[in-house]
Amino acid sequence: MQNYKATERDTLFVMQELFDMEAHYQQLGFEDATEDLMKAIYSEAAKFAENVLAPINAIGDEEGCKFDDGVVTTPTGFKEAYHQYVEGGWPSMAQPVEFGGQGLPYSLATSMAEWFSGANHSWAMYPGLSQGCMETLKAHGTKEQQDIYLSKLIEGSWTGTMCLTEPHCGSDLGMLKCKAEPNDDGSYSLTGTKIFISAGEHDMSDNIVHIVIARLPDAPAGTKGISLFVVPKFNVDAQGNIVDRNNVKCGSIEHKMGIKGSATCVMNFDGAKGFMVGQPNRGLACMFTFMNIARIGTGMEGLSATEAAYQGALAYAKDRLQFRSLTGKKNPEGPADPIIVHPDVRRMLLTQKSLAEGKRALAVYCMKMVDTTLYSSDDAAKQLAESKLALLTPIVKAFLTETAQEATSYGMQVYGGHGYIKEWGMEQLARDTRICTMYEGTTGIQAIDLLARKVMGSNGELLRVFVTEIKEYCANIRGKSQFNAWANAIDSHVDEWVQITNDIGVAAQSNPEELGAAAVDYLMYSGYVSVGYFWLQMAVNAQQKLDAGTTEVDFYQAKLMTAKFYFDRMLSRTRSLVSAIHSGSDNLMQMDEALFSAGK
Template sequence: MQVYDAPIRDMRFNLEELHAEDGFGDLEGFEDFDEDMTSAILEEANKLCRDVLLPINWSGDQEGCRIENGVVRTPKGFPEAYKQFCEGGWAGLTVDQKWGGQGAPHSLGKMVEEMSCSTNLSFGLYPGLTNGAMVSLEAYGSEDQKSFYMPKMANGEWSGTMCLTEPHCGTDLGMLRTKAEPQEDGSYKITGNKIFISAGDHDLAENIIHLVLARLPDAPPGVKGISMFLVPKFMPKDDGSLGDRNPAVATAIEHKMGLKASATCQMSFDGATGWLVGKENRGLEAMFAMMNTERVAVGIQGLGVGEIAYQSSVYYAKERLQGRSLSGVKNPDGPADPIIVHPDVRRMLMTMRCYNEGSRAVSAWVARALDAEHAAKEPEARERAKDFVALMTPVVKALFTDLGHEASHMAIQIHGGHGYIQETGIEQFARDARIAQIYEGANGIQALDLVGRKLPDRMGRNLRSFFHPVSQFIEDHEGDEKIGKMIGGLQQAFGALQMSTGHIAQKGLKDPEEAGAAATDYLRLLGFVAMGYCFANAAKKSYAKLKEGTDEKDFYEAKIITARFFFDRLLPPVMAQMMAITSGKSSMMDMPAEAF
């Protein structure tokens, strides 16, 4: 049984308390979004996601999408849910008010994203792709393009996609073949085939705005010769009404392991009319503005699936009677005790809880930095926020999706045979979560990006945005009466991270394969140190609240227990990854390819 109610109190803790001293200061432009407004938005978002999106999650997975007469049809209930979603203003929650959006901070928007990802990940991709497209369009589009397209995308009337992947190339976009032929009127004719295009066609929005990567006739080879084009499904007229169908057509829907209610399309562009976005041969730069936004969003997808997997498992563990407690009968009136009494079930539930609360805390920190990039009052704070976002984006994408997938499998294990069959809806979590580790740059690519680009960039400047606050926190709270043990654990893990960083910097300069061999282990280590910092800080703030006296004693005590479990059980094994990192590449790379 799929069970969900948004963890609003924990979301508010992250928004209002945990990162209050993050050094970014008060952010300008969000004065309307005070605690009362934030709380109201979270409550309304929870109602929509829990009461509208969740009921069509499993049924949408069972029905899937289909093509009828050249048009993709989404499952029953999706068009009505999308209409309600847009009428509530959710499509433009974080979009600038000048384009018709609500202008909410990203830190709040990511919490709402988490809710939609928990309750209906397939549905969430439709507005999610549109938001990503708007990021690229706002950053690189002309003023005419922005003023014409952005308002209709912000209100959900028109949706958006990103069209990168082709049958012969995925991550290696330098091999891209789609062509763009310039026309006398300033437009271009786009010809080529794309695959794996999420929301490539559907019946939710009136029009779909594709952002397509293609090559001009005289473009240089490789990634330096890629441009980005805006290609609408229907040609819009000057007044915004829709004209003729553009030959940008979904030719098939991919048959996937999961996300079956999300239309993942094979697209054919047969001389479709498009317009250049940004400068010629600079399309990859423009697309990466969207992809970086999407990578953080994909990380939130992992968190979202992890949260509903956890809540569904807690519900089942309290209801399912099997065996007796090792410490004595806990349910004397029943034939057996609920399985939540068993230590191994508790181990899995606490692990899932830590994954979710740790990921939520780190994502709130990164989202604060996303806002601070543009809204911090001090230039130095804006620069530091930009460095922090650059460093943490691959960590959020890869680690959160890995943990979300792990949590979905723990949910199946807790449910036993009932988790393995389709009718309970639990196995859907594992199928849906799996793609998040692959798309928007597979997690191994994220790790390579972290060690190959983000660490050495400007002599390690990005890393300083993370190392400095963590080291200062350790120094300030070493020997603390309440959290001293946690600080000791954090200090050990941070030391392992520092030594691993030095190893990669030294070895990677001489041999890039050494850095590549260490990349995945290093990303996980950095991510868990970030979680450890957040858990220790959460425990510190919780002890302070309990000392002051609070009517939310249970919440803060649970925060402390969760943090204790993280430091006792989850952080120590990750510290051992330093041994893998410093072991070098030889045992990985020495095997001849012919011997595999």
């Protein structure tokens, strides 16, 4: 099995050379967040990912979690790794100093989440859920709730979850039945069943803080009647000391295709004591704080798997000898040439590489926008960042995970038959990553959110904001570099992006089904163009470094060649997407339901 390596150099390239995050941090008041500090933190994070998490990845897949009458035991090494994570101070990095945090920027902490997930997707699920729990309580919790829960979550002795869906409602949260009855002391008694709760029960922390949506007795129907509650596994006093067990219990854990070391739980609330977060019947709006963070986190998991699959496939392609090159022997001393000489293997490797590096740039760009929304005192800058995030968050979640399916499939394919064998780790990557297109809202739901809610719902304003940035960049470099053809390609694509949006909007006026029919293809088109924009920036940056006489010639030459592959082969995928969008909804909706089973 190929050993996972954290992408320290490439992440620093994106953080510093592409986005100048040190200057960004200084502008936001983080004087200590220098490039030297960044490098020091990255070095330690890389060691943790490579030396602690990666070695127990296969163990987690082999053993899975064990369930015994409500008690969940995590795989060998998981609990110990989590304790090392806590001792290293990782949970507290981007949290407020007043609650025991280190007060560092969100993007600095989140950029390393790629490595933890790439080294061990299942393990990374546990602390990953806690981050959203903290952000929700920071944004919407009372001072008392923050005093009780935040310091424990930040130090890592407690972990958090998000309890949304129920057996009958899936992603249609307006159908939820979990009820919350008010108690005389201001608390609430929650009763109901939640499913698919990642890290809902485990043996890694002293307490688990559940963020739960439920209905009050007099709540209106649908999503307008949802309230938000904090429900701990163990009840605590005002000082945060554990008092007794709450009436919330794990009923079972799921037997899954992948991420077997992550406990996916059925959680039963039987009069469990909870406390309202935010205002009555406004819970879904509060929950979006958690959900939006989770969506970016899920996108990062897609990035992590793409990079891990590429690393494994590349190592194997350099080592595996099969056949001779079509242009003559490249390994005359051996019985065959390494398979990296074959064009089709290179097609798969460059697809993985161009996606991994392009998606990393898109993800970090969004993290930079999150920083601005959280820390900037400039209201105009915050509003602009919020607009860009609103557009890009569903793209990050769906595009990064959908393309991860292709990348992990190629990871197996490069290995040939060995890719199907467990010991190489490629099939585990494919299984683990498959869930990413489903949770936190499927690709179809993200696509409707992007097209109907964000783009059409803003009358195109959110799209205009990002398109304006792209067109300004293309105009600024036109005539100043050898990348005019690529700049023109991106420029024409964003014009087409706007035109496609208008076409769909016109069609939807007479037939609303046109929105649903076009949505996923529209999202994927948006993803390829957005990543292309960042590949253009990376190519320009790489050429500037080469022109300045860098000593890292190979690193920057690789950037240019990978950019060429992206523009020649990946961006052209938009052609089929445009054709599908313009084909309309009739080819989907005209066939009668009964005809689907004709001939069966």
